[in-house]
Amino acid sequence: MTRSLRLIGIYAHRTFLEWMTWRGFLVTLVLGQCVTPVLGFAVWSAALPDASNLSTYYISLLVVQLMTVFQLDHTLANPIYRGTLSHQLVRPHSPILGTLGTCFAERLWFVIIGAPVVGLLVFLSNVPLVVANVLLALPALALAMVVRFLFTLALALTAFWTQQAHGIVAFGATLTFLIGGSAVPILYFPDPLRSVAESSPFSAMLGLPAAIASGSLNRDQVVMGYAWQAVWLAVFLIVTVVVWRSGVRRFTAVGG
Amino acid sequence: MDRTIHVHHLSMTYRVPVRQEGLGAALRSLIHRSYRELAAVDAVSFDLFAGEIVGFIGPNGAGKTTTLKMLSGILHPTGGDADILGFQPWKRQPAFLRRIAIIRGSQPIGGPVELTVMDSLRLQQLIYDVDDRAFKRNLGQLNAMLDLRTLLDRQIRALSLGERMRCGLALNLIYRPEVLFLDEPTIGMDASVVETTRQFIAAYCQETAATVLLTSHYMADVERLCRRVILMDKGTVRYDGDLRTLSERLSPYKILRVSLVGAKALDLSSFGEVDEAENGTYDIRVGRRDVPSVTARLLADFPVTDLAVLEPPLDRVIDRAYRTGVA
Amino acid sequence: MKLLRLSCAIFAMSLKADLAHRSNILFQVLLSLAAAGSSLITVQIIFSRTDHLGGWTLHEAVILFGTFTILGGILLTFVEPNVLWFHQRVIAGQLDEVLVKPAPSLFLLSLGRHAPLGLVQAVIGAVIVAWGISLSGDAFPVWRGLVWLTLLAVAAVITWVTRVLVALISLWVPGLALDVVYDGAWQFGRYPVTMYRQPARFVLTWVLPVAFITTVPARALTRGVSPQLLGASLAFGFVAIMILRLVWMSGLRRYTSATS
Numbered sequence: 114m115t116r117s118l119r120l121i122g123i124y125a126h127r128t129f130l131e132w133m134t135w136r137g138f139l140v141t142l143v144l145g146q147c148v149t150p151v152l153g154f155a156v157w158s159a160a161l162p163d164a165s166n167l168s169t170y171y172i173s174l175l176v177v178q179l180m181t182v183f184q185l186d187h188t189l190a191n192p193i194y195r196g197t198l199s200h201q202l203v204r205p206h207s208p209i210l211g212t213l214g215t216c217f218a219e220r221l222w223f224v225i226i227g228a229p230v231v232g233l234l235v236f237l238s239n240v241p242l243v244v245a246n247v248l249l250a251l252p253a254l255a256l257a258m259v260v261r262f263l264f265t266l267a268l269a270l271t272a273f274w275t276q277q278a279h280g281i282v283a284f285g286a287t288l289t290f291l292i293g294g295s296a297v298p299i300l301y302f303p304d305p306l307r308s309v310a311e312s313s314p315f316s317a318m319l320g321l322p323a324a325i326a327s328g329s330l331n332r333d334q335v336v337m338g339y340a341w342q343a344v345w346l347a348v349f350l351i352v353t354v355v356v357w358r359s360g361v362r363r364f365t366a367v368g369g
Numbered sequence: 370m371d372r373t374i375h376v377h378h379l380s381m382t383y384r385v386p387v388r389q390e391g392l393g394a395a396l397r398s399l400i401h402r403s404y405r406e407l408a409a410v411d412a413v414s415f416d417l418f419a420g421e422i423v424g425f426i427g428p429n430g431a432g433k434t435t436t437l438k439m440l441s442g443i444l445h446p447t448g449g450d451a452d453i454l455g456f457q458p459w460k461r462q463p464a465f466l467r468r469i470a471i472i473r474g475s476q477p478i479g480g481p482v483e484l485t486v487m488d489s490l491r492l493q494q495l496i497y498d499v500d501d502r503a504f505k506r507n508l509g510q511l512n513a514m515l516d517l518r519t520l521l522d523r524q525i526r527a528l529s530l531g532e533r534m535r536c537g538l539a540l541n542l543i544y545r546p547e548v549l550f551l552d553e554p555t556i557g558m559d560a561s562v563v564e565t566t567r568q569f570i571a572a573y574c575q576e577t578a579a580t581v582l583l584t585s586h587y588m589a590d591v592e593r594l595c596r597r598v599i600l601m602d603k604g605t606v607r608y609d610g611d612l613r614t615l616s617e618r619l620s621p622y623k624i625l626r627v628s629l630v631g632a633k634a635l636d637l638s639s640f641g642e643v644d645e646a647e648n649g650t651y652d653i654r655v656g657r658r659d660v661p662s663v664t665a666r667l668l669a670d671f672p673v674t675d676l677a678v679l680e681p682p683l684d685r686v687i688d689r690a691y692r693t694g695v696a
Numbered sequence: 697m698k699l700l701r702l703s704c705a706i707f708a709m710s711l712k713a714d715l716a717h718r719s720n721i722l723f724q725v726l727l728s729l730a731a732a733g734s735s736l737i738t739v740q741i742i743f744s745r746t747d748h749l750g751g752w753t754l755h756e757a758v759i760l761f762g763t764f765t766i767l768g769g770i771l772l773t774f775v776e777p778n779v780l781w782f783h784q785r786v787i788a789g790q791l792d793e794v795l796v797k798p799a800p801s802l803f804l805l806s807l808g809r810h811a812p813l814g815l816v817q818a819v820i821g822a823v824i825v826a827w828g829i830s831l832s833g834d835a836f837p838v839w840r841g842l843v844w845l846t847l848l849a850v851a852a853v854i855t856w857v858t859r860v861l862v863a864l865i866s867l868w869v870p871g872l873a874l875d876v877v878y879d880g881a882w883q884f885g886r887y888p889v890t891m892y893r894q895p896a897r898f899v900l901t902w903v904l905p906v907a908f909i910t911t912v913p914a915r916a917l918t919r920g921v922s923p924q925l926l927g928a929s930l931a932f933g934f935v936a937i938m939i940l941r942l943v944w945m946s947g948l949r950r951y952t953s954a955t956s
Contacts, residue, residue: 141877
């Protein structure tokens, strides 16, 4: 266990330094991730000019988006297509460690670049932040990160079978944007749709932490949200492990 | 003979930013950048005549590729002039571009890779305004020389390196360019493909009387295809003329290959440097002028069964010249 | 004329190549349908809470979204395959092959490759526009449709120009890839530009002209357009082409004097 953690740390460190060369590109990636929350905010403040805590919700959502998005279609699917994943397969440990390390490096970069952006927005919009709500949202944010990682990983792993992994991951991102609370805050969904959206994995990956942080949910809703996160975590964990195993088996059988 | 390429004092100078070490210098360079002029090609002149295949050789960084790029219109020179078929290359007039081709072994095929080879050929036909009769005739000939039949309906992305080169040649020759720039045409190929590529280039040039300027790091390419070479080093032409003469000039020695009776090792170093020795056969490096006297002494003193006087292998001569500098 | 023949040939050949992979087509259709469908649901939800979005009614917003989808399809089909990760092609020296061909380099560079499957999205966009028209229940005069088509063509030109300009930046700043930024800015075209506050609205009209790309054509179809605005749009498209030509010529000078 400690050996695995140490290896993840080494990979993360190495990837972090490697990406130093691409920092300009990383800035554009972070800016690109800011677009959908900004767009959602623009739409809803135009549609409902007197809605309360819309800006708190969308700034929280921006933070969640920056913390949970993983570019696994590039960092994992591309190595599969190019066959360079085999470099990892010949090492005496699970290749998932390299992927995890890359994801930590990616997260660190996003935090470094994203923090000033978020800070500026908080400063400019002068949003009321309730510390208790933010604290309550932190575990949900961590869970959302894990769930979305597993979800994106499962989609990116389709690269073992098809050439369309980029499209599939992009499609997953589109669904997350539309149903997860970015295009439409889940509270604004009309009724039958709303309960579907609330229990969907997309809310667990994106909207829930933002809704908690902005104080839009009552106690029961918060508890239900956490429960659904736990359910989706378990489901995606099983799915991803199965997909990963059969994918690697296929990769080694076909030879990449 | 018609002169197809006339190059006069062609030069390409890059401005490269320079910076001294240290933080102070780094900050100073933000305000005032200092540059150094770097002459990649320095007042190069030569002429090529119709139907000639000329080897364009020299060590890495000698300025060969830069010269080729200027002559094909990709780069604008910083000085000098060139006239190819009556055009100035870097004006990139369509009438000029239709008559030349540049083929790079490292990237034989540009353009979309999803298309089939036949579609790509058709596209070339449109871009280069080749009429249908000429297209069919040229394709037939290329087909015979390059054996394209099995490749025509395949996607370019799925071709192997050797197949790519064959298609790259076909795509660039389907419009019958009169001037060809070949940049490392055999790079990365396996031995059998190298030989067929060389054969093809020779056959094509004989057939069409195209003028060819060929760069290669494989002296075998040059030896096989070119009688004349232009040797560049550090941006200037160091030699322009017959390949044999160059070899003689660069290596003032010949190789005496002697076979002796009995396999036991003998010390022949008094005659000259012994390059190789195996199974009673020795290669002795002997100055050109000393060949008759050394031969006589060898025959007198040793039980010689066979003796031959050889030119030193060209690639070694050239390699040596590259490393020690071209005189 | 030669360019038109070339375009047709490239399109036909690429289409043939695309059709060879049936599963890709099916995948593209499903993906485009799902994306468009869920976006439409979003629009519906917004209008279940309000009657107007930046002064636009539901059917108008649907027509706008349809227009946006059509242009997205055009971008995907004709422009993106040429300029995606353009900076890598510059670094790899792959511009050379374009320069040695006897056809306009800007054309070969920015319109020389097509991805016909992207048109699936454009077709879906057209269906959405038709649906928006039927939602309104009004009769649309033919001339408005013609003006819409004209402005759509202008919008396609502006799309091409802006996308290629963004790619050409890497000729001056090697390694700077703004593909992701353009993608993000493009998304702002989903909604009427009147919805955004200043200074965002100004930026989206004149700097990243998504207003001319989606808002103006959609407005022309829903409420008609003044001759002045039509003229201004045409002028804007023309100026855009001129700017692109100038930038390309200067970028080309830079490339031909600086590559190694």
